[in-house]
Amino acid sequence: MSSAISWSGGKDSCLALWRSQKEGLRVTSLITALDETGLKTRSHGVTRDLIQAQATSLDLKTYFLHASWKDYESQFIELLKVL
Numbered sequence: 001m002s003s004a005i006s007w008s009g010g011k012d013s014c015l016a017l018w019r020s021q022k023e024g025l026r027v028t029s030l031i032t033a034l035d036e037t038g039l040k041t042r043s044h045g046v047t048r049d050l051i052q053a054q055a056t057s058l059d060l061k062t063y064f065l066h067a068s069w070k071d072y073e074s075q076f077i078e079l080l081k082v083l
Contacts, residue, residue, distance in 0.1 A: 004029040004083055009046035029061040038066040
């Protein structure tokens with residue numbers, strides 16, 4: 001079974017990925033929440049291009065959602081259902 005990691009581009013999400021893989025999970029995807037513009041991450045303001053470059057270097061798929069803080073939870077849950 002494959003897994004997805006919530007990915008902000010920061011050190012905590014990188015640690016979560018490493019720990020998950022160390023425990024034997026087959027992580028295949030990163031999920032990143034972007035702001036309403038779709039240009040930078042909601043949490044750290046990292047650019048979409050940098051997140052994509054990280055995913056490419058890790059050989060993982062990337063899924064983006066664009067949401068305000070108000071809509072973040074519902075959009076995240078809907079994306080998880082799709083995955």
